[in-house]
Amino acid sequence: MKYRSEIDGLRTVAVVPVVLFHAGLGLFSGGFVGVDVFFVISGFLITTILLGDLEAGRFSILTFYERRARRILPALFVVLLICLPFAWAWMLPSIFEEFARSLIAVALFFSNVLFWRESGYFAPAAEEKPLLHTWSLAVEEQYYLIFPLLLWALWRWRRERLMWVVAALAAASLGLNLWAQRNDAISSEAVFYLTPTRAWELLVGSLCAFHDRPERRRGSDALAGLGMAMIVLPIFLYDATTPFPGLYALPPVLGTALVLLFARSGTRVARLLSVGPVVGIGLISYSVYLWHQPLLAFARLRSPGEPPLGLMLALAAASLLLGYLSWRFVEQPFRRGKLSLLPRRGQIFAFSGAGMAAAIGLGAIGIAADGFSGRMPPAFFEREAVLAAAEAERFEAIGQGTCHYNRMGERARLDDFLGAWTCGPEGPGPVLALYGDSHAADKAAVLRLAGMAPLQMTGAGCPLLPESGGPSYCDTLLAAFVETARAAGAERVVLANRFETNELAPAYLSRLADFWTEAFDEVYLFSPMPEFPGLKEGFLLGGLPAVAALHPETAEGTAFADAAARADLGRLAVLPTEVYFCADRPGCGAVAGDALLLLDPTHLTRAGAARFAEAFRTAAPFGTADDLADCAPDPCPALPVREGRAGTGSAAPLSPSR
Known part of the structure; x- marks a missing residue:
């Protein structure tokens, strides 16, 4: 697909509020909606690529997973590796054992289920989990285990009919979300974390990809501006008490869809999102997202109280620097095709398998060793x-x-x-x-x-x-x-x-x-x-x-x-x-x-x-x-x-x- 700089700018609109929300800046009390923006963008981009491959007759599920592995895993493995010595030095055995479980869950892209069972996203204890943010990666990867195969299996239908199938799935997921929120037997944490109640957000992005045909592409300052307002206002108006997701997720999700469809080249919104620094942060947004939560969580673990806001904002800024370094020296070298560090598909799959096995192994050892409780003096156990x-x-x-x-x-x-x-x-x-x-x-x-x-x-x-x-x-x-x-x-x-x-x-x-x-x-x-x-x-x-x-x-x-x-x-x-x-x-x-x-x-x-x-x-x-x-x-x-x-x-x- 043709590169659209405004989409990278939209990634900046997503990642910055998430980072500042987790840093504790009260002005961005609804910054968590940035994750929903990411979901829609991801659904749009991946579906656009899949549809292009299907139309050209070059669809390959192995090629798809190779691209995902190159995009997601190298930077993720580096963050996990860097977290280990700090967890060893600063975590009590019970907390280290939780961290060890999260290592396994992250490697298996199952961390959303783990964190659902441990605590709510907005609970104070969640702020001290270095890998809490990987729940959204788990949702995306669980979605992409099924969605590409579904598209391939149904491709014999006309594109318009297939779009209605996707629309029906989105409606079913949203309906499940709304029903679950009103069902006392289902926890609000389950609704927040689990893929069936979140898939509709990615599917909205997929629907945008179906609609994005050359004959339908047109810019609209009014609709794109409305979309930006629907994203930005919840960032400042929502907070931890907002019943989320569900109906309250509709504004940022539909707002993102409007920007994707109508912020075309030449519109004011596209020009705003295409400003150099805005695009630059968007390019490194994945690595920034990976780094920000460990930095903030370890700061909270080391502080007897809530760390000073100045320190948290400094760490938020540090996540931009680490994000750039990670993008430049980790992400890019693995994504350069034939010039990649691991140019062949078998190499990247072997690297991915080894990294996942290492994370699972270290996590299992941490659990078996009771969080490496041997680090503690005898008086600790008394x-x-x-x-x-x-x-x-x-x-x-x-x-x-x-x-x-x-x-x-x-x-x-x-x-x-x-x-x-x-x-x-x-x-x-x-x-x-x-x-x-x-x-x-x-x-x-x-x-x-x-x-x-x-x-x-x-x-x-x-x-x-x-x-x-x-x-x-x-x-x-x-x-x-x-x-x-x-x-x-x-x-x-x-x-x-x-x-x-x-x-x-x-x-x-x-x-x-x-x-x-x-x-x-x-x-x-x-x-x-x-x-x-x-x-x-x-x-x-x-x-x-x-x-x-x-x-x-x-x-x-x-x-x-x-x-x-x-x-x-x-x-x-x-x-x-x-x-x-x-x-x-x-x-x-x-x-x-x-x-x-x-x-x-x-x-x-x-x-x-x-x-x-x-x-x-x-x-x-x-x-x-x-x-x-x-x-x-x-x-x-x-x-x-x-x-x-x-x-x-x-x-x-x-x-x-x-």
Whole structure:
């Protein structure tokens, strides 16, 4: 096909937002849509080449896979190789074992399935996975295992009829995507990562290739400009809470199609996309994409907290430099046909097989060696056992699988969890109900230790409002909680959440207050928990002294307090988490005496929950300390209401008495 510089420019529009999104630049909160742009471009270019080969009678599946191997594998193998020593030096055994699994999955182009099963794309833990971005390569290669053979098998049909088959497949994939997003039995991670629900984006590009006939080619500034707007606006308007993909993926996908079809030579959009530096970044975009995630992920692994934005932007710029070097000295030498480093097909296939076998072998060794745990000193394993015991104790305290849903254990399916749920108070009296994410589950343990018996229904990663992101099961869980709490006659509802960045805004908190105070008369909300980045790693490597030296990050708490002060909270009252957790501990450390108060940067050990409960009982936000003391340590059958407290909407701290 004839070279179109504007397509390389479009690649720049795709890769730069992805890199800046992963770097944490808030302005590019929807930069992940760049991957969808890549999908459409890939579908268009590959289908154009395949149709040309079929029409010329030179189609060869071996030739097709040879081109893919030369294009994809050399640079990918170099990145995997460079990642290994840094993973060895900086990863704990459990994290290295995950990395080893990802090596195998990447080599088999199966990493999208692996990351679907491990964590969501937008989860904090995902940011520390050096090979997370290879999920999109896996989707493309899985697609190209089938699509060329399908075209070849159906080529005897006229081109127009074949286009309708492709259109039907695209519609089926999009329909599956939309259906799966509304099916509670299918996780949002599956919809995001898996090829059947993503193939429609590549197929849209393929449809553009079918339409791209000489007699139909015409430029249109209006349609190309509309396409650019449909790509660019989501980059700035979407964020991690946007239900994606699905209908929200239509603007960038269809926008890319419009640019491919109508940004012809001579149009303003084509001229803009054909500017030298824009084309230059597009030419190296594949290598830039490969390098950016390992750089950013290893920076996060090495930092006790979120690395400074300046460092992340510098690493984003470094990915451009490494991308150029990789393109110049790795990509190009393998793609020069007869002048290639490996000119014959058998050589490139042998090289590819050897590289894949090496990655699989190294990954298997890493798994068999338990993440090369022999690198660690003996004390590491003693501390690891302490954390394992503390985690088991926490799971029991929060009612994992009975009160708290996190897709683990015997009740990994939501319907099984809800069908067996019995986590409510026994006996007569006013009911206190609690909802939220894993932080809310911690608060349920705190309330029990403070002498209360909350009706608890919490879910890992669940926000406090419906249709505001989080795992796909959250909206169903929230609806079940509201129905259950109302049926139980709950007079008091307590909420808690980690709060993502987009949730720390006055408008969001106002909507939250409206939703819950319309449903219940008396609503309390715990403010965010102080966070101790690097706590788990610090404890494993340095013990209690290392953890005692950590300082909490309270940026979320400050942002929450500012937003709460400007929001209309109505009858919702704020419970100051930081005051309770930090009571009697100057500097608010993660250690009290010889007790570790947190299991990881944000979740309480039983010792931490007990100290929190003691401060909470003393503050007595639901009544006087004597009221609660009358029934402690047993659950209180009735919880007296402090007159006027729930109606103030005050976010002022409640200082516990000494």
